[in-house]
Amino acid sequence: MTYVIGSPCIDVKDRACVDECPVDCIYEGKRTLYIQPDECIDCGACEPVCPVEAIYYEADLPDGEQPYLRDNKRFFADILEGRDTPVGSPGGALKIPVIGTDTRFVKTHPAA
Incomplete structure (x- = not known):
């Protein structure tokens, strides 16, 4: 299991979760952030600091997410x-530059 960043993050990218993550597993795309599932230790530190409530535990993802x-x-x-x-x-994430692109799914998400 892992944590997942959903649609509320698109075009927001507050980054409070990045600062809170103890294992540096949150990577930055152009429009949103992504959690590397193999690096995430499921600590949940990122979830409560997200101001737009975009982070969910995989098993708790709402249907629309x-x-x-x-x-x-x-x-x-x-x-x-x-x-x-x-x-x-x-x-x-600190070992590489900002990715600067997103998946096709996020790219085609309507702008906020």
């Missing part, structure tokens, strides 16, 4: 536009 579980995994597994390789599991 279910696609974000698949999409979050896709962000790390697929080759994204503008990248030569998948993001994968770099071992911490």
Whole structure:
């Protein structure tokens, strides 16, 4: 199980969760943030600090947010536009620059 960032984060990216995460597993795309599921230790530190309540424990995702579980995994597994390789599991967001792109699912989400 892992935590997932859903639709309320799109075009907000407050980053309070990034500062709170003890394992640095929250990565920044262009319009939203993503939690690396293999790096997340399920501590839940990110959830209460999110001002838009966009972070959910995987098992507690509301029905309308279910696609974000698949999409979050896709962000790390697929080759994204503008990248030569998948993001994968770099071992911490501070080790790499801001990704600067998103999955097709997030790119096509209506602007806030």
